[in-house]
Amino acid sequence: MEESEKKVVTLLALGGAGCRILNAISGDPALSGIRLAAADTDSESLKNSGAPEADRLLAGGVWRHGRGCGGNPIDGQRAFSHERGNLEKLLTGADFLFVIAGLGGGAASGGAPVVLSVARRMNLPVFFVVTMPFSLEGHTRRRTAEECVANELVGLADAVIPLPNDLLFSVLEPNTPLTEAYALSDVEAGRTVVAMARLLAAGNLMSADFADLSSVLRRRKCLCSVGVGVARREDGGAETGMQALEKMLASPLLGGAGKLRSADAVMFTLLGGPELSLGEAKQVFELAGRQVSPETSLVVGAAVHEAWRGMLQLSAVTVKYDIESAPGSDVAARSATRPAPVRRHKGAAVQEAAESGDLLQPSLFELFTRGIMEQTTRTTWRGEDLDVPAFRRRGMAIDTGETVSGK
């Protein structure tokens, strides 16, 4: 068993939702050794984030009086731009940076690009795990969130993992109060972050070279999704690994097992208690590996911690490269490829992928396509464009199937 060098992982909660999520997981002993930090424009939210006082950053404190930026990303960005120096101080000494945020409002959507640019200046690999607002929160928030991801983060951050809250609808009762829905979103996002951060930090049973994945991900526009499945040994017994796999596949934020099949790269993380043996880990990875196609790059890692005694958590992060981006494309090229929307969905690259029968991953540009309704007067309802397919607006992934015969 190799002991890899301890890496200093910093987990930065950005904005109100980020601070809430951090608070929810800050007590988790699996996070021991991971540095927790929080940055926001709202002093109350910072106080309740669970990050130690020395690691809290109040942006725009002087002119906003610590009362937040009113959901306005421009104000958020302004506030954070004034804090570059302090951000740099906050992040010094880290080997990896995880940013956890809920996009759509002001601090997170506005602050994220600033945090990103500071991190890049410091040559610090940064992973963004961001929740995307529920459709019912309205068109503006969705737009803000999507634009932040598409224009500011993707292609520049090492990885951006959007967690569309709408995917949670598949596991929520229709009458669930909003607060519960948000709470579930926080829990799922939190679990994801814990799994990934833990893996990065230390105690690998197998060599999972995050640096490999990171260098492959860096600067490549990609779409990620995450699934997390937790099973208890007292329920599963010998089948615990299988149960964790099943739950992971059913995880609402994963978007379906098809995501694994179609991914360019997948990272499996197994977390367990001290009773987790190498044999069991190998078995679980084998099972999980069957969900993935042979051409996919696979990175696996496992970690043990006392806090996980009696439990097994399997998480998967799937990565799909945007088919239009060439490796090493820089920012200038990226701006050039940003489209006047949706005509492109019949473009050559898309046609090719369709012809090979592969799963078609919608690029962010295609998110708003209206198909045959394109030339019609928009049908809107409460701010939503109903001509855009319903499943798309809810962030549901569709398995387009596979070719079964040549002729």
Add this chain to the structure above:
Amino acid sequence: MAMFKTRDIVTAIEIGTSKICVLVGEVGEDGRVSIIGRGVAPSAGSVVKGEVESVENAFDRLGQALEDADRSSNRELGNTGLVAIAVTGCGAESYQGVGTVFIKSDDHKVSARDIADAHENAKVQILEPGREIINSSESYFLLDGRRVRHPLNQNAAKLDAHVHIVHALTTRMDNFRSLARESGFEDSMTEVVFSPLADECGIVSDEERENGVLLIDIGAGTSEFLVEYNSGILCSGVLQIGFEHVANDLSIGLNLPIELCRKLLEDGSVNHMFHDRLDHLDVPDKGGRIRRIPAGSFDTVIDARLRELYEVVRARIAEANVSIAPESVGVLTGGGALLERSSELFRDVFDMSCRIGQPIEPGGAVTGIESPRYSTVWGALRAAAYFNRTYGASQDGVSRVINAVDGLLSRTRRSLENLKGSIKV
């Protein structure tokens, strides 16, 4: 000597997103209408989301349908009395108006005139410029505050009429009217009927009217809805989402040509897959290959779209401050009703039973309209039969209360004037 009895002929026209159809009917002694001619032509893009997109194209298609209807009716179309045109879209909205009348007659009995006046008074809401009332329908009456259905000849000091009023954008309505005009029908003989009201005439049973019904018509370009209780219409409306959206969603989600998606929905492939719980569907792909698509994918796409459609209908009804009576049943019609999943989801979302509505025993020699696709035009024909009779006749099978503005009302006034003092209804 042969005595020619002139036949009582009426016509109904529906200009829809997928098809334009014309029905010619003969009204019998008892007021019932039977179909004697029919013509259907595909709209072929001339109508989009329920509204006329290309007047020329629509005109040609309508011409075709009219010719077919004329031929099949043995050339009776030219003898038609009233022509009812089913309309949808056009920014149609509805509200419940209340009109009051004080009974001034010596015997304090409510007369037909009083009822008509109260009805008229209910149309008080000032509409935005560019809008006009297209239909109104009596929901219920209050006689001195007491709720009644048939106020005629009852004693009261005050009569309130609660009326369901539908209004729409004049310019868009004119598109429909001009098509009829250009096809040779004079304005004085045409009446427009808002589609869900036509549906109500055509396929809702008396029992359903009494106990409460939620009707939803899923057409190709639009979906209409109507809530009725105690034989009074409480709420109606249209949203510009239809079955084409389901096909479109499938086309985008599964990366299939739109034509293929329409076909899979219509030829029963999708129904068959769901019904028999198959776990995939093999579809032709480019280059002569076959693609195997999991049933779950169809499920997800169709489910998301139809559920949302129903939720929007539900929200619209709530916005109108109308509650659906607990004993209400659901009636689903329109082409979209042919997909089994549509009624399943209806039951799920509205938590009520749901039957598929379609013209039943339409009578007459011409058949072939026993399908939910024809509910609207059939209902419009029945409405035409009703309008065609002079007011003052007794009830027939049609919802007795759909009135059109101006045309019918002024006819009513005239005939009432003539019969003053001797009405016995």
